[in-house]
Amino acid sequence: MGYLPDFPMALLPVSVHGKMLAVYIFGALMAGAAGLVALMAVPPRYRKIVVVGVTFFGGLYFSLEFLLPHQPVAHIPGSAGVARFANSLTRAKPNIADWAMVIASFTLLLGTFNLFAIHSRAVKKKTEGWYNSLAFFITFFLILIVGILKDSPVSKLGPGAAKGLQSVCTSLYGILFDGFVQNLDATMFSLIAFYIVSAAYRAFRVRSAEAGLMMGTAGIIMLGLVPVGAWLTNWLPSTGLLASLRLENITYWLLTWPNMAAQRAIEFGLAIGAVAMSLRIWLSLERGSFFDRQL
Amino acid sequence: MRFLIRLQNIDRRILYVLVAIVLSVPLIIRPAKHPETVFPEVRKTYDTIDAVKPDNIVLLSVSWGAGTQAENDPQMQALMRHMFANNTKFVVMSWSLVGSELSYQSGMHVQADVNKQRSREGKPLLEYGKDWAHVGYKTGSISAIVSGLGENFQQVMKQDRNGTPLTELAATRNIKNYRDIGAVVDLTSVGLMGYWIAYLTTPKHIPLIYCPTAVMSATAYPYLDSGQLSGMLNGVMGAVQYETLVGQADVATDASASSWALSAAHIYIILLIVLGNLGYLVARKTGDRSGGSKLG
Amino acid sequence: MSGMTDFANPAVYIVEGLLVFFILWKILSARRGRELFIRRIPGLSVLDEAVGRATEMGRPMVYAPGLSGLDIVGLQSMSIMSHIIRRAANYSTRVIVPLADPVLYTVAEEVARDAYTTEGVPEQFIPEDIRYLTNEQFAWASGVVGILHREKIATAFYFGAYAAEALILAENGQIAGAIQVAGTPSITQIPFFLAACDYTIIGDEYYAASAYLSREPTLLGSLVGQDYSKLLMVGLVLIGVLGVTLAAIEPHFPGLANINELFNKYFLQYFPGSA
Amino acid sequence: MVNWLAANYGSIAIWAGALCTFGIYTILYKENKFYRFFEHIFIGVYGGYGVYITWHNIILPKWWRPMTSEGLWWWIFAAVLGSMFYFMYSKKHAWISRVIFGLFMGFAAGGIFREFYEGYFPQIGSSMKPFSGSYSNILSVAVFYVVLLAAMSYFFFSFEHKHPAVKNTAAAGRWFLMIGFGAMFGATVMGRMTLFIGRLNFLINRWIPEVRAEAQSSLFWIIMPAVVLIVSTIGYFVFRKSQKLEA
Known part of the structure; x- marks a missing residue:
């Protein structure tokens, strides 16, 4: 190095x-x-x-x-x-x-103390659902210990026992990581597939021109991106002026022109905002709760 | 009338069950048909890969995991097929442990699949290490790694995922720095694009191909417009369009099944929106204001 | 020689120099006591109303700063949180703050304690209500979803950096019957907050929020400076458009070639595939 | 035992995965005790994993090993600096944590000049589009400028949007932003649906074959009905009870 x-x-x-x-x-x-x-x-x-x-x-x-x-x-x-x-x-x-x-x-370990405090209190006082807090502790320490043990050979137990321990830890780690961590993560993530349906259904009412505009664009893009969209306007010629009315072409135009311009406008604003905030922090000009504290 | 009004308040659990059904049916049937439409950015991706010089490598950056496997994996496999067909060498690197494992498995899977075809045609078979390499999981400061591998590829990457030094693999032996990188492909479900743009591809003028999840694709258009991105595969639909280009148009793949499942789901959602609005309009006409709960 | 390099070039000195100048100039003049105007931001005016509703219902509120760490976004979020907690302290309404970043958690605890102290009710501060859950996105989201339902939340605020979990929270908040106000600079999540929340602060308004709420001269000045900076960017773009359009119509206009070349050199060219 | 575990942990992991999947999905019906249980497991297992992975990926290879086996003794200063965060918990000396926070905030702030340059200069440049070429191109460019300028004007804060010119532009800007958000929403639906497709792939391609394989053994037919019975009984009481509470 x-x-x-x-x-x-x-x-x-x-x-x-x-x-x-x-x-x-x-x-x-x-x-x-x-x-x-x-x-x-x-x-x-x-x-x-x-x-x-x-x-x-x-x-x-x-x-x-x-x-x-x-x-x-x-x-x-x-x-x-x-x-x-x-x-x-x-x-x-x-x-x-x-x-x-x-x-x-x-x-x-910074936040972990807080987490431990909340859950150990729940276990001690046997508040409703205390067994959940217990499950929290068990899984927390299990994966931590198993993970560390599987990487570091415990030679004091003798080669045979150490190897056995390591093998058990590797298997347990596999169960915890492949079985629990990954699947919990992916499942929680995939809940969005359901929520987006109910959100679209509830939110996209033509209450105002704004909502209508958002809804209309979303609808066109949703159709234009998948094969069905192309099939819907298949009857239009594939070249010439009318071709631009084909759903996939409208979709692409919407994405590359108005959408691109809107995204860029937001990004420009955010970029300038970030420059200003960085300057204030760098030069300690920033004001607000955290910065006004007496040291 | 009452029935129509009730349409604006369908219980969400019914919506959930229906969406699950709508999505699973095409996955079980697995249609092979691929779309005929290919978006320009997908075509540009194809041309960019085609333009990679023979002695250059393509760097695949994998930052997806189990959560978005259904989107990013087909993109990667389609690109790998193309590069195998072109004899373009590529190196896979991963920013996540899970992604490292999954991308290696997919690489092996594509290699085996292409080799089946090749052995039928009597062509030389593909080999790991000769035609591609996987350097495994990288940890540390992303900006430091990204800018570092442009300066000294071997020092930053050191060895492949099996521990073989990269100087001993035919695919990576001659790679020294950014001059030997023909393109970078960012396969991602998180925002890493900025690092590539700021620390390697924009300063060194290397084409960057962006393969995000569909969610992130809409925000990428300004970068496609400015040329900071040389192509994009938009989620699984990008993958299915790319498969059409690389000669998979008649094969039933995960991506083609997904594309039909998505078609069904999109139509389902649009139908729901229409029904909801029908109910809303009728309710508004009859003066029933039970929908909507906006504040102020 | 290529204009785009790894390091600063004359265009950087001029453009970024001007940005810095505008912002600092306005901050300093505001600090010297110049009155500055900020327009009304509808989403922010509604914050007090949302706090009021939780009070009426006698149920707690959630303030979720998303996945923000101790960075620009996270600190802005803390300013807004401080404002909300101070309002809540006036009405003795509980605010639960679930955090996804251990470092920001410690900051949040301090800020919350201060907010209660400023309002003269330090005894209302409950340390357990500022909760660090975990720094993993969806584990954090699952925890917040649990809180939304179990604590029967009346009002939920989502201000900070958000990713995919935005919709999970907003939909569950909706199911739990909470009034929801959101603001995030994470562009990709704005549509979902727009769809599922009652009020949403869009993009840059997030950075304006702390200035708007605190009326602190430094922040107001900075906001005005930012407007000047945006005008600068618009100006640059317009000059460029004029240049390239003139070049397309009348290529031999005197001096035009030089201007276009300059812009090309520093802003546009040397990309594979740029037009 | 050791060998059995080593041979079967893959199957156990798949079963655990399926269990977690269904456990979390119960929230779609309503908040319930299954969900709560899995939520706590999730936070616990990820908390432990986070500590482990930080140890395994950073502290061990980048700090402990260089220090102890390569003899780079001055890495110990990193621990001293790191300990400064924990002064947060001290009432009297909390300000010391501000020093290290200050350092990190300074790092983040100083990077902005490069990020603005590499990120946005090309964006400014590519916004300079000529009004030339075909009519359709001119139209598209015009749309681009109208949307860009109107949307940017919405984000001006320092003057009242009262003058008709400004008022209308800013209002139009908000409209155009909605087009952008609609486009994002539309594109996103696709991505989100694919997430569930990913789960279905797991259940269809991994779990169901596992169930089929195990259905060969007679033990399966003894254990399975018992498990189904227990889970559904608990499920019945969980959902019945929570329904009562809400009514």
Whole structure:
């Protein structure tokens, strides 16, 4: 893993092995803890500055990586240095992405406490449907334990027993993942097939011109996309002016012109909205519940 | 009159049972007939695959799972058939564990099916590793992987799903970077298109073919218009049209069965909308306002 | 040389620079106290009415931020949630918030606690009502569906990033008899919210929502700046249209070729298959 | 036992799948205890799976192994930074979590310049369509501009839509948006129906052959009626009870 070229860490070795590794990890852990303690000691009026600064530098990295010229510009002194800097930012991107991913993955237990609290209370107090909460706990830990065991051989039990345990875990994991996870997911997803029928039936009443327009377009597209649509207007000639009245051609025209224009209008608006919001967050100009809190 | 008014409040459970029946009948009968209409974007997909240079590969990105298998799998199989017929090599990669397994199985299935035909005609048989490869499941930052494989394909992909280094497979031995990628196909049920556009295909001018679920297709037209997409297969209907192009027009496939099931379902829904509106209009005329519950 | 590269080019500096300028300029002038106008957004005016209905019926409400994480969409959702919780606190109506993102969950808990405290009723805050369910789309949806039915929800708000689960929730909310208001920047789900909910906020209106509700100068200013930015985009498009159309009619118009070439270089060309 | 499980887990998984499918589908009739049970299993199994997969895909290969077996000791700092999220639960030091949130929000915000450029510059460019060519093309282009401009004008917020020109354009914009949404709805129906086709494929191609295969054994004919009897009895009480409650 070639992290070094972009991170000047000349004073400390990149990798250590053997007993020294434990020493280094422990030392770094202590240094990190000391850093956290130092953060805790920051007086309230400087806290805002820390948060604003960190946010700004986080955003600055990705902005500069894109905005700085990556090739020296002729006749401009110093541009070679800028380009070199910009290119080193680009090279560091996979490493930054790895770090961000690993750090974010430590949030995996964040919400779980809340989930456990709700369900353990249900089980303890035997509220109505407490057995459902019990099923929650059982399945949660079963798949977690089985999953971890199937990957890590337990050599202490002796080779035979370990192999048996692993085989059982692999089978159980198969049942839980192929049987439960996948099918529950796909079934829940497929409920939409039913709901879309009742939604269309109920919602598409010609209460207003708007609803009528939406209904009409949806109807034409629904017919035009499937083979039946082509068959319905088969009697029209396949070339010439009348051909454009064939359902599949109307459908395609609707999709590629009015629909495309409408989609693009929405996207332009959303894109500008996202730019504005990003700017406000980056420069800590944002206002609202989360941002107005006293630190 | 009362009967007509009642049409605007049919119990939803009846609707549900009927839709289940309407959909399952064509699936059991399995009609072979394929539609004659082929949409321009499907034709463009076909031409894009045809235009891939012989020493380039096509990269198939699989980000679907069990949930949308019925839509994305036929798209992938039809494309694989075309590439096998053209002797275009392709590499499959997956962003999900399930998708990795399913796409490998489908690849093997298509290969076996094409080989049956080939052995009848006495042509050389297809082989995994020589004609295609599957690099399995990739995890990590999508943007980093996508931009990385354009720069150094071998370093990012390393080995195939069986652990064989890609430098030892005939299909991938000579692939170095984006210059060797003739096209990217995004087979997806989630929004990954943006990553391909932002980090590989638009900056490097590689054709991107989009194979989304039908749900996502309507929003793709601005990108087809701007040329950021070089083709699209719209859900299972895109797949069935593509099958027509690759010489499967008379074969009963999952996609053709689905296309007739969909036809039936669409007509059923349109019928429902018409009936509901009939009831609504009659009710409105007679002054009965029991439909609709809009606020304000 | 190709205009489209991996990195910024002169067109980026000019266009994105102008976008940034418009937005910052309007934010700063609003902060200095300039009065700014925002039009009425019908879907948002109805929020209070929807809260009122839950109060009348004496049943709880659900505020579902969808699959949003701690990002732009999720934070907007939190602003709207804060507004709704504060209204609800006035009437002592319960709001249940099921979340699909562990990080956003912690934020939501803070925001909710703050909202109750601001309204002077911190004792009304029930930590279990801000619930993290799971970060899987349909598992989350199945949990919310359960809540909609079991808690006999009177009003449901769906504000955030949504995907396929949108219709599952909206239909079940409808079956449970709830009044539903939705808003999402996820374009693909808007039609389903339109079909199944009583009020739907479309596309960009979602970003306008927090400005509209809070009347905070920064947000209002930003909204006005965004309008200027959109005008810029419209202007660019119109100049381009004029250029290419003139070129089609009168190819030898002076200077035209240069303008068209410039636009082509930075905005359009070098795509396989572009017209 | 071990061997039996290894040989049969595929069949068990198919049966479990069919059970889950029917369990969840009961919600189509009405909310009920079966659904509740499967809902909790779903949340539980996915919660556990989520923790496992994060461990298996990220923490183990990208953090623990590089740190312990490749000796990249400084990865431990990632854990320190990750722990900052958990300060959320501290009343006194909650602000420390804001530092790490700030970093992530900064990352997300800084990417916008590239995303706007790669995503929308080509869109602006391809919106510059000449009014030329055949009459039908000119008509289509005209429709494109009318819809684009009207729909965009609907999303202007900073002036009252009162001036007749604006009012009508914005109203027309909303109409045109409805065309777009109608198109999406129409296209989506197809996709959503296919999801159920996927389920039917599972039941028809996987589960029914499994049932057929097992129907060969006599044990099947002893167990099955018992299971059907138990499930339908529970089902009867579940639905009867909930009906009473609602009436």
